[in-house]
């Protein structure tokens with residue numbers, strides 16, 4: 001059994017050169033929101049869920065992006081309601097939120 005049941009990595013990368021980056025899509029606020037929801041739902045910690053900051057995950061064109069392991073499911077979102085759905089449906093209940101899954105064709 002792994003230390004965490006699920007791990008969410010949220011890209012917070014900021015680029016100064018004008019290229020697409022997740023920080024331009026309010027990724028820090030999304031990270032803070034997920035972290036707080038996971039804690040409020042009692043999911044945080046050993047045997048539960050960990051929410052981590054990530055640098056560029058090289059899928060910037062789909063920003064903001066995050067990935068959930070161990071399922072290796074990639075997401076993008078529009079608002080906090082979408083983030084709540086990812087936290088409650090996937091991180092808590094293990095059900096992938098298909099409508100928010102980042103298509104495989106999206107890269108940098």
Ligand code: FES
Pocket residue numbers: 011012013014020021022023055056057058059060063065
């Ligand atoms: S800046 Fe977020 S994936 Fe590259």
